[in-house]
Every structure is written in structure tokens, then in C-alpha cells.
Amino acid sequence: xxxxxxxxxxxxxxxxxxxxxxKGLLLPQTKLILFGKYETWKSMLIxxxxxxx
Numbered sequence: 001x002x003x004x005x006x007x008x009x010x011x012x013x014x015x016x017x018x019x020x021x022x023k024g025l026l027l028p029q030t031k032l033i034l035f036g037k038y039e040t041w042k043s044m045l046i047x048x049x050x051x052x053x
Contacts, residue, residue: 021053032049
């Protein structure tokens with residue numbers, strides 16, 4: 001793989017990606033891991049997330 005010069009790098013556009021959840025939070029065929037302290041509403045957040053997708 002060759003290195004890009006500055007002109008090529010500034011013209012480069014990343015490929016379009018569709019997201020399962022908005023703002024790039026979850027891509028197709030990936031996993032979401034949620035962790036935190038005890039009793040911080042993690043379960044409710046995951047239940048809500050499951051219903052939105």
C-alpha cells in the first residue's frame with residue numbers, strides 16, 4: 001500500500017456507510033457493548049435500544 005500525498009489525501013472521501021442507529025452509534029453486523037456501575041439504568045437503555053432497531 002502506497003502512501004498518499006497531501007493533494008490525494010485532501011480529495012479522498014470515505015465510503016458511505018449506513019447505520020443501524022443514528023449518529024454512527026451502531027453499524028450493521030457489529031456489536032454494541034454497554035457497561036457501567038450497578039443500578040445506572042443500563043438494562044432500560046438496552047431495552048429501549050432493542051425496540052428502536
